Amino acid sequence: MPLAGAAWSWWAAGSRRRYARCMSWHVVIAGGGFGGLYAARRLERVLPHQSSRVTLVNDVNFMLYTPLLPGAAAGVLEPRHVVVPLRQHLGRTDLRLGRVTGADPDRRVLRVDSLEGAGHELVYDQLILALGSVSRTLPVPGLAEHGLGFKTLPDAIALRNRLIRCLELAETIEDPQERAPYLGFVFVGAGYAGLEGLAELQDFAADVIEHYPRCRVQGMRWVLVEARERVMPEIPPSLAAFAARELGARGIELRTSTMVDEITADSVRLSTGEVLGARTVAWTAGVKPPPVVAQLGLPLDDGGRIRTDRFMRVEGRADVWAIGDAAAVPDPARAGQPCPPTAQHAMRQGRRVAVNVAAALGTGRARPFTYRTLGVFVDMGRYQAVASTAGIKWRGFPAWFLARTYHLLLMPGSVRKLRLVTDWTVALLFGRDAAELGQLGHPTALGAPAGAGTGAGAASPAGDGAGAAATVARRAPARGAAGD
């Protein structure tokens, strides 16, 4: 009897699988950023409803619109307005929140940990990998302990909080020499992400420093360090030179052909021997695929990106596709090179891969990826930007206006567009505020002593809450003694 029962359930499971298989193809997308979201939306349109289902696995329930991250860091944009809630922008796609941990392509299985840590396997007919990238770090002593990334929303908010906290702490210090590192800010990496982040944050700091009399008198020091010979090799040299001049005019120091040798809690040592006093170091020196990409059992290039053909099909696999930052899709504009890791490539690859997956399932015709970069925008805040669109170079206010209009048009959904316009207008008319809300999302424990959760214990310039609280406590008597 138990044998008959086991045989029956084996037969039933197999028949369910066969029935499900012939009734509907299952397309699984790993990663819900620019590539994954645009692939899902296009699949919803091109795949027949009755014979296919689409599942999108992502570790958060939103897509981060990264080009607007500097605006969020600088307090121009409300953080929730620079993300796109996936559920609101997907139709029939089944969104699964979870973390992709690996895959077994021979068994057509993607391994996923749920939010609560339970592991399970998703069986697919076609798999699209769009897992994005993480900050590329180097073995620089002190980087892991003292550096901040600039890749995610928490990174951006942490950077803003660090800046405000440094100003608050600097204001309590009597000795200008001791105060100096709190007013020193170093960005490492002058690609467009680093440059935009630095420019927007410096602009924000220049706005709010009015409220910190001692800091204002002493002045801040902002330095951009770049290993290559010039800033932003992605854009034409004349535009990069304009951007560098604009930074110089704002008092931002540029160190090109220079590496960072060591970072401590309050200094940065450069390869030239120069030591900069700084308690804030932002690391924006490039990206690399997330570690899970190496666990997928797929061919990788030297940079760890998944190798694909022109159709974005992973080499040697008929049913696996890769797009976006994590994929080495051949660049139609540069023979032998992979596409650059940009949102404009990822979203177009997402749309095109959806068409190709549909073709693999019998609907339509597969087409190679042929997009060549049409333009690039670098928004530096304060009505300044540089842009290059279809061979035309723009700089200053027209470029700034173009950049904002472009991002506005690209942001999905009219409500989100309206929110952006409102935020930009409010910041333009009323400036930005210097409230530091680092304690948000970290509620006071029930029954904790009064005062806990006020932010005094939240992330400090040294990276630990206790350190900040203690520093403030140490400084307070000095301030009182000065008769403030």
Ligand SMILES: Cc1cc2nc3c(=O)[nH]c(=O)nc-3n(C[C@H](O)[C@H](O)[C@H](O)COP(=O)(O)OP(=O)(O)OC[C@H]3O[C@@H](n4cnc5c(N)ncnc54)[C@H](O)[C@@H]3O)c2cc1C
């Ligand atoms: C500050 C900044 C500014 C930028 N500005 C521009 C710009 O102006 N123009 C431009 O073209 N590009 C810009 N970029 C680059 C652009 O953001 C990326 O090229 C683009 O996001 C790549 O898209 P993607 O789909 O490959 O990855 P992403 O958009 O990063 O999406 C990957 C998704 O996968 C999820 N994920 C990762 N690992 C897992 C896992 N193990 N399990 C589940 N989910 C996972 C992530 O949470 C994310 O949602 C900027 C980047 C930064 C950091």
